[in-house]
Amino acid sequence: MANFGSIVERLNGNIYHLDEEESHIEVNQEIAKKMGVGKLFVRICPAHVYSEETDGSIGVSYAACLECGTCLAVATPGSLKWHYPKGGCGIAFREG
Amino acid sequence: MDEEIFDVIVVGGGIAGLVSAYQLAKSGHEVVLIERGVEAGSKNLSGGVFYSRIMEEIFPDFLKEAPVERHITRNIISFLNQTSAVNIDYWDQRLADPINAVSVLRVKLDAWLSGKCEEAGVMIMPGVRVDSLLKEGDQYVGVKAGEDELRAKVIILADGVNSFLAQDEGIRPKQLPKYLAVGVKSVIGLPRKVIEDRFRVRGNEGVAYAIVGDCTKSVAGGGFLYTNSESISIGVVLQLESIEKKGLTSTVIFDQFLEHPAIAPLIADGELLEYGCHLTMEDGPAMVAQEVSRPGLLIVGDAAGFTVNTGLTIRGMDFAAGSALAVAKTIDNALKNKDFSQSAMNMYRMELDSHWVGQDMKTYKNAPAFFETSRLYGDYGQLLADIFYRIFHHDLTPRKRLTSVVLGAFKASSLKVTNLIRDAFFGLKSL
Numbered sequence: 001m002a003n004f005g006s007i008v009e010r011l012n013g014n015i016y017h018l019d020e021e022e023s024h025i026e027v028n029q030e031i032a033k034k035m036g037v038g039k040l041f042v043r044i045c046p047a048h049v050y051s052e053e054t055d056g057s058i059g060v061s062y063a064a065c066l067e068c069g070t071c072l073a074v075a076t077p078g079s080l081k082w083h084y085p086k087g088g089c090g091i092a093f094r095e096g
Numbered sequence: 097m098d099e100e101i102f103d104v105i106v107v108g109g110g111i112a113g114l115v116s117a118y119q120l121a122k123s124g125h126e127v128v129l130i131e132r133g134v135e136a137g138s139k140n141l142s143g144g145v146f147y148s149r150i151m152e153e154i155f156p157d158f159l160k161e162a163p164v165e166r167h168i169t170r171n172i173i174s175f176l177n178q179t180s181a182v183n184i185d186y187w188d189q190r191l192a193d194p195i196n197a198v199s200v201l202r203v204k205l206d207a208w209l210s211g212k213c214e215e216a217g218v219m220i221m222p223g224v225r226v227d228s229l230l231k232e233g234d235q236y237v238g239v240k241a242g243e244d245e246l247r248a249k250v251i252i253l254a255d256g257v258n259s260f261l262a263q264d265e266g267i268r269p270k271q272l273p274k275y276l277a278v279g280v281k282s283v284i285g286l287p288r289k290v291i292e293d294r295f296r297v298r299g300n301e302g303v304a305y306a307i308v309g310d311c312t313k314s315v316a317g318g319g320f321l322y323t324n325s326e327s328i329s330i331g332v333v334l335q336l337e338s339i340e341k342k343g344l345t346s347t348v349i350f351d352q353f354l355e356h357p358a359i360a361p362l363i364a365d366g367e368l369l370e371y372g373c374h375l376t377m378e379d380g381p382a383m384v385a386q387e388v389s390r391p392g393l394l395i396v397g398d399a400a401g402f403t404v405n406t407g408l409t410i411r412g413m414d415f416a417a418g419s420a421l422a423v424a425k426t427i428d429n430a431l432k433n434k435d436f437s438q439s440a441m442n443m444y445r446m447e448l449d450s451h452w453v454g455q456d457m458k459t460y461k462n463a464p465a466f467f468e469t470s471r472l473y474g475d476y477g478q479l480l481a482d483i484f485y486r487i488f489h490h491d492l493t494p495r496k497r498l499t500s501v502v503l504g505a506f507k508a509s510s511l512k513v514t515n516l517i518r519d520a521f522f523g524l525k526s527l
Contacts, residue, residue: 004282004354004368004371007347007371010282010368010371011371013368013369013370013371014370014371014372017134040340042345043339043343043344043345043346044278044336044339044340044345044346045346046278046280046346046347046350046373047373048347066372066373066374067139068278068373068374068375069257069258069375070276070278070336070346070373070375072258073270073271073273073276073336073375074273074336074340083260084132084225084260085225086225087132087223087224087225087241088132088133088134088222088223088224090133090139091138091139091372092133092134092138092139093137093138093139093140093141093202093203093370093372094203094369094370095201095202095203095204095283095327095369095370095372096137096138096140096141096142096201096202096203096204096205096206096370096372
């Protein structure tokens, strides 16, 4: 079968214009932990933006974001700040 | 930015935004379209089948000029189980004349539409993210991007399924997870000849698979596979409430789909051209029933919820174009009468309701509830395979009549007669 590598390897084939200064994603660690929603972000995100750190906090690799908004759609109130990257930044699809 | 007041500001360069802008510019209005991506299309992703007849009303030479991939003449409905698949393979030459549906890749299509807009006089402003809307009293009068303000007589929100602008203004609610689904998709490159041989299509003809069952591992949703000119679009669509409840991982489901013995050969030796995802809708009709206008403001396409899954066809792009035509007509009228009040904007809803765009939303309003039935994502596909297995598996026991075979398979399944009656009744009423 066709082997396309890990999700990270697949994302590396995409074109991104990274906003070096600002992340467009911010997890409220306290609320996320209390509501257990961090694990849901990890599972649901197709770009593997979220990861569970050894201390239980949620790591965010915002550079990989495909800007679908799925995490925000399932986030409990207050657990996540998420908006689109600033104009011209983020994913630039070539196929779509 | 200066104090110039445009006739129309369109937020978002997808099909809905571009078609509205094009129509209004053609009618002689001054239109600016603001797109947050580096160009119109760069943030856009669709599964890829466009029921394209509506586009020929807007661009008579659409099929000749636009970068469409293949004309869909073969539709395959596939019930996928872990170790079996039952397909309905429907090919029809009539679907090629007139051409009814085409596969598209949005970055290419939207760039073409954007060019058409510019030819018609639309000012395209890429690389700008609109942060908020400007309001005077009840009236929407412009947009704010960073420190810059831009004013217009009417604003069109064509900012896609998330439509944060409408949410931030309290015009539309945050959508329920059961209304939404995430699509995970890859575009896989294959030589033209391989596609023709593998999918038994000729020339520009193509195939669309709608797949249900093991492709989503019991999560409500489905899989799709569409042939492009020299690539395959393949993916899964997962309803958010369902994947949340099942405790599954989106990328694991997607990869298991690609590795499924019935699917893997279809993409064998392919080269990954792009890995992407996008949020889409499971319950468009419920979202379209929410507010779609305010004084000086109209909401169009995915931002207003215009997507329908009928089980066999998934339609969004044709609704985007259809709703754009209704919006353009409403605004053209408002500009002529210099009336941008709520009652002038209400013409949009009337326009929708008088065409298939609004009527189809009503026809399929119960379909999403039907698709919540978990039996659709496992039991029925397995039952079909079990019936065929009993027909084709000759194990030297005496044969039974077909009725007995079907009843036997049904009794051996986990389905109950009451389920079957309920699902058949509800399905017939909803679809």
